[in-house]
Amino acid sequence: MNWLALADTLFGPSHGIVEHDRFLDGTVSFDGAPLKVIGTTDHAPIGVALALAQARAVLDTVTAHPGRPILLLIDTQGQQLRLRDELLGINRAMAHLGCCIDLARRQGHRVVGLVYDQALSGGFITSGLIADACHALPEAEIRVMRLPAMARVTKIPEARLAELSADNPVFAPGVGNYVAMGGVRGLWDGDLRAALSEALRSSPVTDERDRDGAARGGRRLAAAVADRVLEA
Amino acid sequence: MNHTSFAECSARERIDALLDPASFEEWLPPADRVMSPHLALLGVPAAFDDGVAVGRGRLDGREVFIAAQEGAFMGGGVGEVHGAKLTGWLRRALRDRPAVVLLLAESGGVRLHEANAGLIGVSEVMRAVLDVRAAGIPVVVLIGGANGCFGGMGIVARCADRVVMSDVARLSMSGPEVIEASNGVEEFDSRDRALVWRTTGGKHRFLTGDCDALVEDDVAAFRAAAVAALAGAARPVTLASLEAEHALLAGRLADAPPDADAFTLWRGLGVADPHRVPDLDVAAVRALVEDRA
Numbered sequence: 001m002n003w004l005a006l007a008d009t010l011f012g013p014s015h016g017i018v019e020h021d022r023f024l025d026g027t028v029s030f031d032g033a034p035l036k037v038i039g040t041t042d043h044a045p046i047g048v049a050l051a052l053a054q055a056r057a058v059l060d061t062v063t064a065h066p067g068r069p070i071l072l073l074i075d076t077q078g079q080q081l082r083l084r085d086e087l088l089g090i091n092r093a094m095a096h097l098g099c100c101i102d103l104a105r106r107q108g109h110r111v112v113g114l115v116y117d118q119a120l121s122g123g124f125i126t127s128g129l130i131a132d133a134c135h136a137l138p139e140a141e142i143r144v145m146r147l148p149a150m151a152r153v154t155k156i157p158e159a160r161l162a163e164l165s166a167d168n169p170v171f172a173p174g175v176g177n178y179v180a181m182g183g184v185r186g187l188w189d190g191d192l193r194a195a196l197s198e199a200l201r202s203s204p205v206t207d208e209r210d211r212d213g214a215a216r217g218g219r220r221l222a223a224a225v226a227d228r229v230l231e232a
Numbered sequence: 233m234n235h236t237s238f239a240e241c242s243a244r245e246r247i248d249a250l251l252d253p254a255s256f257e258e259w260l261p262p263a264d265r266v267m268s269p270h271l272a273l274l275g276v277p278a279a280f281d282d283g284v285a286v287g288r289g290r291l292d293g294r295e296v297f298i299a300a301q302e303g304a305f306m307g308g309g310v311g312e313v314h315g316a317k318l319t320g321w322l323r324r325a326l327r328d329r330p331a332v333v334l335l336l337a338e339s340g341g342v343r344l345h346e347a348n349a350g351l352i353g354v355s356e357v358m359r360a361v362l363d364v365r366a367a368g369i370p371v372v373v374l375i376g377g378a379n380g381c382f383g384g385m386g387i388v389a390r391c392a393d394r395v396v397m398s399d400v401a402r403l404s405m406s407g408p409e410v411i412e413a414s415n416g417v418e419e420f421d422s423r424d425r426a427l428v429w430r431t432t433g434g435k436h437r438f439l440t441g442d443c444d445a446l447v448e449d450d451v452a453a454f455r456a457a458a459v460a461a462l463a464g465a466a467r468p469v470t471l472a473s474l475e476a477e478h479a480l481l482a483g484r485l486a487d488a489p490p491d492a493d494a495f496t497l498w499r500g501l502g503v504a505d506p507h508r509v510p511d512l513d514v515a516a517v518r519a520l521v522e523d524r525a
Contacts (some may be wrong), residue, residue, distance in 0.1 A: 048485050055478060062471055081411045083420040087431050087494060088484055089442050091405040095390030096477050099469055102362045107471075121342065121351060122405060125384050129355035144347035153344050156274050170270050170312070170346045183352035207359050209352060210316065219349055222316040222356070225266060229286060229320025230327065232259035 001137060003041045003073060006116050009192050023053045024073055031197055036061045039073025046123040047080030051093040054127070058100040062107060069110040069200050072101075072131055076123030098126035105132055105205070112199045114188070115140045115175065133185040133203035135195070136175040142184070143173030169218045180218025182209035236451045238376040239400055243285050243300035246336050246376075249451035250458055251289035251298065258287040259324075260317060268311050270346040279305045282313040286321040288330060292459045297325045300336035303379040309343030310384065315353020322360035326367055332462055333364055333371045335392070340407065341383015354384030361391045362469065370394070370466040374454055375401040375443075380432065382407055393467045395443040396457045397434035398450075399514050403442065404432035426510060430494035435509055435517050439498055440484070448514050 003024060007015045010030070017026030017037050022044035026037045038057045044050060061068055079090060105111050113128030115136040121144045128134035136142065144150075150171065151158035165172030169180045178184040185203070188195035210226060213219030238246060247256050260266045262280035271278040283305035288297050299321055301308040310318075318335075325333050342350035361371050371392040375381045380402030381389050389395055389403060397403060408422035408431075421427060430436055438446035445460070447453035467473065487500055498506035502524045509517065 048481070052478065052482055052485065055474075056482075059471070059474060059478060079405050081406050081414045081419075083411060083431060084488070084490075084492065086404045086406065086408075086411070086420075087436075087492065087497065088488060089390075089404075089437075089440060089481070091386035091403065092390045092442055093481050094405070095387045096474070096481060098358060098387065099362065099391060099477075100474055102359070103469055103471065103474060106366060122383065122387070125351065125355050125358065125387060129352065130359060142348075144342055144351050145344060150344055150347065154274065154276075156276075156345075160274075164273055168270070168273065170349045171344070172348075177348055178352075181348055181352055183348070183355070207356060209356060210319070213352070219312060219352070221269060222312050222319075222349070222353065225260070225313050225316035226320030226323060228266070229259050229317055230324045 001116055001139070003039070003075065003116065006073070010196060023050060025057055034065065034068055036065070036068050036070045037073060038070060039075070041075050043075055043077040043118055045077050045080040046094065047082065047085045048088045048090050048093040051097045051126070055097045055100045058104055062104050062109065067108050069112070070104060071196070072111065072113040072127050074113055074115045074119050074124065074128050075117035076119060078120035079122030094122060094126045098130045101126070101130050110200050110203055112196070112203055115142055115184070120144065129183065132205060133199060134183065135186055135188055135199055136178070136184050138175065138187045138189055140175050141173060142175050142178045146173065177218065180213070180216045182211070182213030182216060182219055185212070237449050238398060238451050238454050239378050239449050241451060242304065243302040243336065246451065247285060247289070247298055247300050250334070250455045251291055252293065255289040256287055256298070257289060258285055259321070260286065266313055268313050268346065270311065270349070274345055276345060282311060282317065283308060284314045284317050286317050292462060294331040294462055296332050296334055297321060297330045298334045298336070301338045303338035303377040306343055307379045308339035308377070309341065310339060310350045310354050311343040311346040312349035312353055314343070315350060315357055319353070319356045319360045322357065322364050325364050325369055329369060333369060334458055335371065335373045337373050337375050337381045337385050337389055338377030338379050339381055339383070339385035340379055341385050351384065354388065358388050358391055361388060365393060365466065365469055368466050368468070370461065370464065372396065372458065372461045374458065375403055376449060376454060377401070380404070390442070394445070394461055394464065396445045396447060396454065396461070397437055397443040398447050399434045399517070400449045401434045402429070402432040403437050430510060436494055438517060439501055439503065439509070439521065446514055446518055
């Protein structure tokens with residue numbers, strides 16, 4: 001779904017969210033209260049500038065509107081693959097964005113991520129994956145890498161990877177796999193407003209993703225291994 | 233005095249060299265055979281420790297938590313078990329409150345063979361690092377392995393209180409080969425080693441402040457840096473600290489011309505003769521920063 005249609009559906013046509021260079025920013029009224037909306041669109045590559053634009057919006061919200069909930073709208077092709085961004089410390093800028101969202105959470109802002117189109121690796125880890133909870137639309141795509149590229153890197157034939165993907169969520173792209181592994185809390189089917197309302201009300205404040213992954217059968221070992229380290 | 237290259241050591245050799253003698257207690261050691269369940273399906277050999285050692289020991293007599301990623305196994309890539317060992321280790325630090333948490337990072341980031349689980353795993357490590365910091369326990373990342381610290385682990389490193397690097401270490405996001413494959417050799421020539429080092433190497437990261445300490449590729453130098461970190465106070469993440477970080481990063485971006493290279497940036501940082509930097513030894517690069525201060 002494109003972001004305008006999504007915003008219209010969630011907040012009505014006078015939502016006031018604006019796009020500038022693939023950066024989405026706005027404040028809407030939702031369930032009778034202000035909600036900050038920050039995001040990216042057009043499969044944005046996240047470079048230093050876009051990471052900082054999002055971080056600025058989070059910091060301004062924490063400063064000016066303590067406790068105001070934040071919705072992260074996610075559509076990214078991953079981190080910007082440019083020498084200039086590496087030179088300028090893209091990993092530091094992305095860590096900064098993650099730290100800003102984390103601070104907002106700790107200061108009592110509910111932060112909900114929604115993958116409405118596409119999410120990949122580096123662009124995802126410092127947005128939806130560091131929110132209180134991340135959700136996705138059923139038609140969205142989440143992945144680290146496409147299977148052909150993965151076949152090249154791992155030197156495993158693509159056909160074999162495709163065959164394994166059928167019942168192993170660990171490496172194949174797909175929002176369903178991320179739900180099974182606990183990385184995505186749920187898919188928003190049907191009434192999107194009700195789904196957002198529920199997400200803002202019920203998102204956990206601690207990291208429960210490894211338990212969800214175990215309960216859903218998509219990531220059977222993570223929670224048990226972490227527990228074993230605590231008990232060793 | 234004997235010199236032992238940190239880069240050439242295995243993960244456990246690094247731990248043993250950093251800590252007080254024979255003080256390392258490992259949790260889920262190789263004998264426990266807590267292994268990746270995913271690699272066998274792909275016909276790839278697994279490791280008895282999934283490429284990471286976690287535990288505790290003493291440093292200068294104080295109890296510390298220490299973990300080391302093994303670059304020789306899948307480039308230190310984070311899979312489900314590898315990530316969960318680190319996350320459990322960080323959660324245990326919250327409970328046991330060691331003096332400091334030391335992470336010897338060497339990783340290409342997410343292990344692609346179990347990409348989805350690795351990505352979520354890195355994000356769990358990142359949140360756990362920030363939980364430990366929020367509890368006032370300092371987290372120090374030390375980088376000196378041949379594989380560098382990239383991808384999600386490059387982000388995790390910058391979520392720590394302090395970063396220590398050797399001059400042969402690299403810290404960044406995407407590997408030069410990935411950038412070259414995506415955008416061409418004219419964007420980033422991955423075979424140009426001098427370019428790779430001045431873009432992602434320890435000297436560059438130290439001059440820009442992306443790492444806090446630059447040390448020789450020597451286990452004793454890393455131990456000395458870890459001991460120094462024991463004395464350093466935790467750096468709490470606050471709105472004020474994040475505003476300061478934001479101002480620094482925004483200023484860096486605004487000041488860099490579109491065609492900026494490392495030499496431009498170093499000159500902007502007050503280095504009078506930036507072209508000399510690649511030939512300077514560690515002490516001379518440190519002196520550049522001390523002179524600036």
